Every structure is written in structure tokens, then in C-alpha cells.
Amino acid sequence: MSSAGTSSTGWQEWTPGRYRLAEGARWVDGRLVFVDLLDGDLYSCPGDRPGEARREASLGLPLGAVAPVRGRPGEWIAAAGTGMALLAGGTGDSPPGPLPAPTRRRATEPGGVWSAAIRAGRGTVEQGAVPPSGGRDPVARGADPGGATEPARGRVRWLARPEGGAATAMRMNDAVCDPAGRFWATSMDTGAARAAGSLWRLDPDGAVVRVLTGLTVPNGPAFSPDGRTLYLADSARGLVAAYPVEPDSGALGPGRRFAAVTGADGRPDGMAVDDDGCLWVALWGGGRVRRYAPDGRVLDEPAVPTAHPSSVAFGGGLMFVTTARHRLERPDALAGAVLARPSGVSARPAAAWADGRDRGKESGTTPW
Template sequence: MGIEITVAFPGTAIVGEGPFWDRTTGELTWVDILSGTIHTAAPADPAPRTIVLPTLVGAAVPKASGGWVAATTEGFSDIRPDGSWAALRTVLPRGQRMNDAKCDPAGRLWAGSCDMSFAPARGALHVLDTDGKVIPVLAGLTQPNGLGWSPDGRTFYLIDTVAREVNAFDVLPDLLLPVRRRVLARFPAGVGEPDGLAVDAEGCLWIAMWGGARLVRLSPEGRFLTEVPVPVDQPTSCAFGGADLDVLYVTTAREGLGPDPSGPAGSVLAVRGLGVRGLPTHRFGG
């Protein structure tokens, strides 16, 4: 059986992002950053339930206690099951917003922030602990994106999209701050920009290439392994889901493509037949 790509959830997202497969409910959550929309849907019932917030939303992750915690313009926000919301912590200066976010195995939410204009070195990485404390982790970034951890939890990955870099860090026991930063891979101009990522069970990275119309798979050492063309110019992120974690869900964007872009831009794609499985995702522990 070869690779099969279908539209899992039709949509018109300006910038779809942050796919999260909830293995407890069998549902996918994703966002449209610029419209402030959070979508949740099951593959068997592809009509999503939506929550629209009066703010930008980079990602939303289900909470163990119900609802979601989100990375928003304000910083970190609490989204209740009924759709009401409140900013938990205001951590960002004016003119910035949160971007991509993901929970680590301890249930803490890691999120990158960036300048609205992607001004160089104005972005940072922050952690929302399960007790509500916000911890600054790393400064001097431009557009932090694509977070993930190796299967053993000892390596943390972080993309800086504007720099076209995939960074790797060591994770030490009982130390929140990642150490020994190094560039795992750097993409040249003209091939698209690395955006969101997912780590598979073999420890390899699947990266959505904004403007590159494809997904790229890298080894844990940063070696190029394969690529999968997709029928959209701007894939934004990806997450493994399905009962066996063998379906790669890919969010996409319509931004800048005109009023009627060709193809399923703005929808969520499902990629089957990759021959690999993903890792279980983690809810926010608060």
C-alpha cells in the first residue's frame, strides 16, 4: 500500500496550526491562528465543534481537568469547556504574540513567542507549569515553532522558522532548562520554511515545509531521509493520530494565496501509509 493523502477535515483556515491528537477522546484539536478559532473533531464525525476567541491563538491543548490551555496574544490563557476564557498570565510585551505550543511528558506547556512582524531576536520560549507559574526558558529567537521531544525524553527539538533552523537540546533530569543547543538541520532558501513538527516512534522528525508543498522526514541526527509532497503550498504543522497513531494529520494555511486558492488549502489533511507510528501526546496537567 502506498501513501494516501485525503482531506480529513475540510476548512478555510487562514493559518491552521497546532494539531493535537487526544488519545483519550479520539479527537483532533487544531486552531486557526488569525481568526482566534479552536476546532475539535473526531474522524468519524468531521464537522468540528468550534470556539472563537477575541484574540490570536497559536495552539490549544486539552487540560486534564477539562477545557484547554492556549497560547494567545496575551500569553497563556485558560479556555473553559463552555468556551469562556481568561488570560492566565500576561507575559508578552505589546506587539508580540504566542505561536506554537506543546506539552512535555510532565504536563507543562511550552510555547514560543514572536514579534507580530517577526523582527529578529525578539522571540522567546516560555513554559507554563502545572501550578500556573510561567518560566522564561530561552531568549533571542525570531519565530519559534515546531516543538517536540525524542521518544526517551532526553532531547528537545525547536524550530526557528525565519532562521530556517531545526535546533536540538539536551534535557537533563530534574532540570527544566534545556542545555547544549545545536543546529540539527538548516534549510536553504527556496525550498520552503520549516514550520511545525511531529516526532515518530523511531525518533525521526516530520516537518511541515511552509511554502514548500511537502513534509520532510529527518533522522534524530538531522540527516534527510525522505519527503512527502502534499497538495497545498503551505502545510503548517502535523501530528500523529488515529487508534494506532499511524495517521499523520497536517494543518494548512490559505494566507496570501488569494480569495480562491486551488486545492484544499485551509483544510486538515490525513496522510496514511507512511509505515511509521507516532508518539502519544500529553495533556496539560493543570
């Protein structure tokens, strides 16, 4: 590192904290939000200058990613534990930076392979709706396979736990909203059992649909600016697939192999799509972020000064990358840091979930 926390590759430490598994970088209302996945913490930090990250909420169970809720600032739709929940920040008295990890059963990851259906370019599409569980269930009762052992900070309202009744211990992983306001969340076995994971869709009316099965460590997902293409990675197999999306219903067409990442290049992890329709993929284990044209050509591959970049986002003339200490026997000085560098690339802010369940939503309040 050179002076002022800037590396020779142009990356700057955006927060002083080091996180076990920082993921889910999103640009929201002029700031960066991200999660420390295994510790279940949601953070935000300024978008215009480096500084301390504020811990917005702490669930005490795995928190894969969040998206804003349309028209309700400070509220989030979260992929957490075995399902989806509405999350509001705590009282603001939480100290910045990572907390000591609580004692809990830890989720593990990569292993397994991409499903045969996706390899063949078909995908497994199901339209079986799952009834939402709803209610104001406390997060930390120890009943969730994510393994909570301490109470949540912030308010949580569970909407559905579609993986709660699975035969093996499951957890949610990555998630994102599409431009139409639907929330897409992935799930995986906590031991990364082959083909145990799924892609779920939470519609604005609260219906939960299992869209894809046969995934192992699903990451991404990411949408083209017009919402007509979904990109989804399976890190275990090293593949990124692309699916056509029917804009009105959210139904997926047949998938196709978009890109493969193997060997020393690492594995595809978090992704983002820029305003030119190009896909950016964080290469876990490869120490790089790769930009693909819509036709799959590699256009750029900036190096990241640590081995495990985990997600990527754009905002305020910057490219942000989260990184991880997880699975590194000897973490380097920047492992687990949130990094930023100037960028001429722009992308839309994170899309919001269009909650259409409550008649009182126009008031900007939630019936907690």
C-alpha cells in the same frame, strides 16, 4: 482531486472547511484538534472518519496552540494573545467550519533571523520567573496586542501574560507540553521583528519562566519520546535546533543546529516526533513534510498537494497535516484544508499539562 476527496498523492480532505491559518495539529483522545491561529478558533474533528470540524471555542484574538489538561477532559491550556490561559469549550452551538474573520489588527509573520547565540550552538538561557497574572480577565477588551474585537466563546481563565508589557506588540505562536507535564510556548513580535521572540515554560506549579530569547518566528516545539530532547524551529531563519532537557527541572542545555531548510524547500513550521524518535517537519512554502532521523539524516519527504503545510500529527493509523491560505495570492483548491493519509508511523498522543496549582484538582473540576 480524485473521487471521494482524495488527491493523487493519497491525501484526503479530512474536513470540508478551509482555514486562513490552520495550525497546531494534535491527537487527543482519539480525535484531531487544531487552531485557526489568526482568527483565534479552536476546532476538533473525528479521528476515525472525515467530517465536519466542531468549533470548540473562539477567543477573538490569536490562538497559537493548545494542549489538554491532565485529568480534566474538555479543558485546554492555550498559548494565546500575549500569554497562557485555561480554556474550556463553549456551549456547542457554534457552527462548524471557519467563521468570517472579525475586524482586528492582524498579526504578521516571517522575517528576521535566528539569534547569534543559537547559530553558535549556545542558546540564550534565562531562569527569571515571571509572576502569573491569574484572574478571570475577559478576553475581548481590546487591551491585548493581539487585537480582540469580539467576545470569546467558551470560558477563559488567564494564568499569565508574560508578553503583555513588552515594548512592541507581541503574540504567542506555537506551543506543546513535554512528557513531564510542562507547557512550552513561543512568542514573536506581531510584525516579526528580528530576535524579539522568546520560548516560555509554564510549570505545573504555575511558575512562568523565559527559557530562550533572540527568536524571530519560533515554531515547533517538539519533544523526543523520553522528553530529553527539545526541537525548536525558527521559521524566519530556516533552522531547527535541538536542546538537551534535564527531565526533573526542565532546564535546557546548550543548543545545537539540527537541520537547515532553505530556498525552494520552504521554511520549517510545525513539528512532531514519532515513536521511533524521528522528527517530522512541515515545510511552509515547500509543499512537503520532511522526516529526520535523530542524527539529522533525511529519511522521507512526502509531498503535500498545497503550498503551505503548517503542522503535522499522527493518530489512528493516519498522518494529519494542517495547511493555510494565508500569504497566498491565489490559493489553490486545497489551501487551508486539513488533510490526512494512511501511515504506518505512530506517535504518542499530545502530552497534557499537569496543573498542580489547585488542591481540588483531584475532583476533576476547575475553580472558574
